[in-house]
Amino acid sequence: MINKSALIALLFAGFLIYSCNYPVKSESKIKPKEASTDMPENVNDHPVTKEDSAKWVSTTLTVMGDVQFPLSLTVDSLKKMSVIGLDSFNVVCQSGAVTSGNIRSRGVLLKEILEKALIRQTNHQDRNFYIVARASDGYKATFSWAELFNNPTGENVYVIFEENGQPIINKGAMILNCTNDIKTGPRHVIWLKSIEVKRVD
Numbered sequence: 001m002i003n004k005s006a007l008i009a010l011l012f013a014g015f016l017i018y019s020c021n022y023p024v025k026s027e028s029k030i031k032p033k034e035a036s037t038d039m040p041e042n043v044n045d046h047p048v049t050k051e052d053s054a055k056w057v058s059t060t061l062t063v064m065g066d067v068q069f070p071l072s073l074t075v076d077s078l079k080k081m082s083v084i085g086l087d088s089f090n091v092v093c094q095s096g097a098v099t100s101g102n103i104r105s106r107g108v109l110l111k112e113i114l115e116k117a118l119i120r121q122t123n124h125q126d127r128n129f130y131i132v133a134r135a136s137d138g139y140k141a142t143f144s145w146a147e148l149f150n151n152p153t154g155e156n157v158y159v160i161f162e163e164n165g166q167p168i169i170n171k172g173a174m175i176l177n178c179t180n181d182i183k184t185g186p187r188h189v190i191w192l193k194s195i196e197v198k199r200v201d
């Protein structure tokens, strides 16, 4: 026989167990639709002000790290390499917002720059390098050796120096982008200042 207070205690214990387990689980579930309304990100979340541009602009691109020939490149040195034109490029933020659309640009493959600097590989099995594209405001993007040299992505990573027929002024002098990324925003590095080759120890 269960008396009244034992029944209440039992129900209370049951409720405690329920409330300890379930809400935590459902809260941790990320519902994409809600997440995007909770954290709206649009064009205005990525303002590039005149002050920022003046502060972060970099006119030289340093290629350094595990390379035989460290380089210091300017827009003029890029123009002497194999320049490729891109028809229409959209910058899409992780949130899905298009922050810049339909850009026509000119640039050089990052792969060509790295071939010029020559990554210090000791033998053909020495392939574990990562490449950091760093901006003067501290923003960065990372690539792997295999991604650039043994994958179609290598044909889609550019250092851009011209947009819509004009030199890039507000967003640095050079911008790195990867045209086959699903969201192109994250590896779109404006105010690009260095390319660093690092060996995985």
Ligand SMILES: Nc1nc2c(c(=O)[nH]1)N[C@H]1C(S)=C(S)[C@@H](COP(=O)(O)O)O[C@H]1N2
Binding pocket: 046, 048, 091, 092, 093, 094, 099, 100, 135, 136, 137, 138, 139, 171, 185, 186, 188, 189, 190, 191, 192
């Ligand atoms: N140097 C630098 N590059 C950056 C960022 C930044 O804060 N600093 N923001 C990134 C983000 S989150 C996005 S979505 C795109 C936006 O690029 P856009 O302003 O050229 O459209 O740039 C990326 N590149």
Ligand SMILES: [Mo]
Binding pocket: 046, 092, 093, 094, 095, 185, 186
């Ligand atoms: Mo973004």
